[in-house]
Amino acid sequence: xxxxxxxxxxxxxxxxxxxxxxxxxxxxxxxxxxxxxxxxxxxxxxxxxxxxxxxxxxxxxxxxxxxxxxxxxxxxxxxxxxxxxxxxxxxxxxxx
Numbered sequence: 246x247x248x249x250x251x252x253x254x255x256x257x258x259x260x261x262x263x264x265x266x267x268x269x270x271x272x273x274x275x276x277x278x279x280x281x282x283x284x285x286x287x288x289x290x291x292x293x294x295x296x297x298x299x300x301x302x303x304x305x306x307x308x309x310x311x312x313x314x315x316x317x318x319x320x321x322x323x324x325x326x327x328x329x330x331x332x333x334x335x336x337x338x339x340x341x
Contacts, residue, residue, distance in 0.1 A: 252304050252311040253330050255296060262290045266333030274340035281341075282320055289339050292319055293326060300326075312337060 261267050269275060269286045279289060300315040305327060312329040327338035 249301065249303055251298070251301050251313045253313050253328075255298070257330065258296070258328070258334055259294050261330065261334040262294050267293075267336065268333070269336040269339055272338070272340075275336075275338065278322075278324065278340040282322070289336070292317060292324075293328070293334075293336065296326070307337065314338075 267290055269279075269289055279285070282288070284292075296315050296317065300317045302314045302316050305312045305314055307327075307329065310329050310331070312327050315326040317324050317326060322341055325338055325340055326336065328334055328336045
């Protein structure tokens, strides 16, 4: 059985975040979850840095571009995280 693999290497994702080349799209669902968790964008990006391969769920396609999807339990909530890389990390989704 083939285990699904992320499109983007988590090391490159971490490097983008740690070097300041990452941002979270301020979509309503994302802002709602950030508020519910009491998180700033930096807090959310710190959670992304701590992602592991076992959090990976699949790849979605956004306007012809691969976007990795992860599910991570944060403060007892299951958070859906979706991102792609283009001149850094672009986080499209960070919500329940």
